[in-house]
Amino acid sequence: MKSRQPPHGGAATAAAQRTRNRQRLGGRGVGLSLMSFANAKSTDTGYNPAIIKKQREFYKNAKIVKKYKKTVKQRNQQEEKHLPDELVHENTPADAKNEKKKKKRRKEVRLQSLREEYEKRQEEKERERKEREAAIQARKEERARAKAGRKALREKMFKRTSSGQPVMRYRIEHVLQNILQSPPN
Numbered sequence: 001m002k003s004r005q006p007p008h009g010g011a012a013t014a015a016a017q018r019t020r021n022r023q024r025l026g027g028r029g030v031g032l033s034l035m036s037f038a039n040a041k042s043t044d045t046g047y048n049p050a051i052i053k054k055q056r057e058f059y060k061n062a063k064i065v066k067k068y069k070k071t072v073k074q075r076n077q078q079e080e081k082h083l084p085d086e087l088v089h090e091n092t093p094a095d096a097k098n099e100k101k102k103k104k105r106r107k108e109v110r111l112q113s114l115r116e117e118y119e120k121r122q123e124e125k126e127r128e129r130k131e132r133e134a135a136i137q138a139r140k141e142e143r144a145r146a147k148a149g150r151k152a153l154r155e156k157m158f159k160r161t162s163s164g165q166p167v168m169r170y171r172i173e174h175v176l177q178n179i180l181q182s183p184p185n
Contacts, residue, residue, distance in 0.1 A: 156170035
């Protein structure tokens with residue numbers, strides 16, 4: 001009789017795979033050696049989503065900065081083309097002083113506007129805070145009034161006659177009030 005050979009990828013390859021795994025994990029079925037245990041998961045795949053995200057963000061920012069520098073450079077070149085040569089190359093001490101004064105003035109104006117904007121924001125925040133406090137206070141007062149009304153109604157409803165029967169006067173008044181307050185159908 002002919003012995004059949006398993007087709008490619010059959011039992012023979014599974015057995016070979018088992019022996020390779022056994023060899024890789026330390027040999028004869030004794031268990032893992034210390035070295036194979038230590039190195040079993042030490043292969044680094046190089047996949048770290050956090051690092052990839054940081055790199056992507058870094059390159060994106062670098063691209064934006066490069067584009068910005070390029071546009072600034074182009075603007076400077078265009079301005080130099082439009083200015084006469086005497087103004088571009090001539091820098092007198094009086095011009096330098098005027099420039100410093102202008103810069104100082106601009107800085108003062110900028111600081112003043114920032115201070116005004118800050119004060120506006122603070123006033124707005126203060127106004128909003130006062131409005132919130134007023135609303136909270138109004139709600140507290142409303143709750144206190146409602147609680148006092150409920151307490152008075154409760155005391156009236158629990159009143160009893162000398163024989164221990166409930167006083168019907170207050171109960172009838174309460175039912176009448178509910179009827180008058182309810183919308184007609």
